[in-house]
Amino acid sequence: MTITIKDIATAVGVSYSTVSKALNDSPLVKQETKAKIIKIAKDLGYEPNFAAQRLVKKESKLIGLAWPTLDRMAHSVLATKINEEFTKNGYSMILSINSIQTSLDIFKRYQADGVIIFDEESTKTVHALTTIPIVSYGVGKGKDFPIVDVNYQKAMYAAVEYLAKLGHEKIAFIGDFSPIDDRQIEKYRGFQNAMQHFELSFSGDNLINTAGLSWYDGYIAAKRLLQSAFIPTAIIGTSYDISAGIVRAIREANFIIPKDISVVSYDNIPQMGNMEIPLTSVGVPVDVMAKQIVQTILRAIQNRQDVPLIQTLDPQLTERNSCAHVRNI
Amino acid sequence: MTITIKDIATAVGVSYSTVSKALNDSPLVKQETKAKIIKIAKDLGYEPNFAAQRLVKKESKLIGLAWPTLDRMAHSVLATKINEEFTKNGYSMILSINSIQTSLDIFKRYQADGVIIFDEESTKTVHALTTIPIVSYGVGKGKDFPIVDVNYQKAMYAAVEYLAKLGHEKIAFIGDFSPIDDRQIEKYRGFQNAMQHFELSFSGDNLINTAGLSWYDGYIAAKRLLQSAFIPTAIIGTSYDISAGIVRAIREANFIIPKDISVVSYDNIPQMGNMEIPLTSVGVPVDVMAKQIVQTILRAIQNRQDVPLIQTLDPQLTERNSCAHVRNI
DNA sequence: TTGAAAGCGCTACCAG
């Protein structure tokens, strides 16, 4: 038999409403009784029934993270940071790896106060938007729920600008151009615009499609590039994982980073510094990203109308050891 | 305002207890009324209040997976498989990336029917065991809750045996010897025993400690090995990630797999076949592992006493293209 | 086949 506040009440000899107050640390209960109640509760091994609490209260202090594909280093890091941030704010976060729709159903049934969506695919429409506050991390535009996004174009501009200032003219871009993922497309556009702006030659040659987001995709793409006629002096990789593959391919081809080839990666996470070669990277620092997402969902919970539909965060470039002035040949 | 069965009741013109029955597909309700109720419920966008249901019923059909560290390819694959398996069985799975203890608290509060623990560290003791059925995936022995484990020794024996039959004598073992993780220790023991059994020379030389479980750890360790005086003809890597790093290091050192060096990896997941070089691997196939874990927790939920404390699964060796007969020099 | 009513365990309000 599980023990309830009524059991405590009879054990202590007070009414169970008093027990409830005491357990919630209400100032309406004398210290002495409160202490006694708490002690007995502990002795009895009392565990509050959350379902009952939730039935009465409005909030669950629970946030769901819908993340169908458990991959992407940068996402893992972000998820962990977001979790920390919620903990600080007195919330718990749980995660579902089902489809967005299923995850949403689960979270709704369990009365999560809000949900965050991590999803690469921008095409899917989500129903049931009305019932629960949602914030999405970078899933395209034109959605009817708030999105925290990154100014990818600016990020790529910053990367190209940085390399251009180091004298690089032959810059390659390795990323995933799947039309399904708006974020990748934005990165590409940003690169394209920046190249034009700095009047750098730009053709099909410096664009390599990974057609995937794993490090191996990046590896294969870079390998292909380095076997082609066009050997760049700098490469921009569009994610932590992809860049890991790029670095690998470069080294296998016996080029030295950054002497022969400079590398800049997207994803501004501290882990970039722990790679075999600490990579200079652009992107919104995870901490900033996490804080913004958490604050947004918290605001949405308090007042749904109050939250802007799209928030675009500005990226930063963090220098590490993967770039050098271009060599004069 | 969220809509309840009472709203449906008034809308349809029946009592709300009838609505409840209809929604639960009870045979006690006339087909006709049932259909009408279900239709109206849908029209109204009714969503059952889980807290209320849970308060009355005993089970939540919810399983928690406590997984503090979101990493390890093999674990991701396993988690995904387990999730599928639960879905098939009418359960939902959610995941927490907090500490085991915190995760447990969360799951308990949300009335999960059971929890699965993924944890590398075998030292931590978990409280609150009494309240909720727990199954752990390979967290050491001597715990007071059921564990589904792998016969790591047998796995390593199978790997060594396989290589020995191909004529290999110089076999290196690259893994994490952190005393914190019993599973890694078991793998090491298995290797040691097998080497002795096949009378293969065995010294500090063929043992490389990665001191970590990421691919980069494997990479560094293998690199170190290949720069040493002892160049093996075969290498055993203790996980998908570590082996990925090993393969990388081998190729960077201009050895060819499997011509120069054969590789066998632990972790029997289909993804081993998608690597740059499809790796022959040993381990319990994920499907088997997932099914076993799910069945175990389901049994534990029905009858706590019924479940064996330790279940050790037998590994299988799956041949791919990373091993060859040792070359005669 | 349907309805009434008794809770599940808890919070919150109102009296005292």
Added chain:
DNA sequence: CTGGTAGCGCTTTCAA
């Protein structure tokens, strides 16, 4: 400061 009581939304007897 403490106790009584009305629900939260739902399932489940028990009657009708």
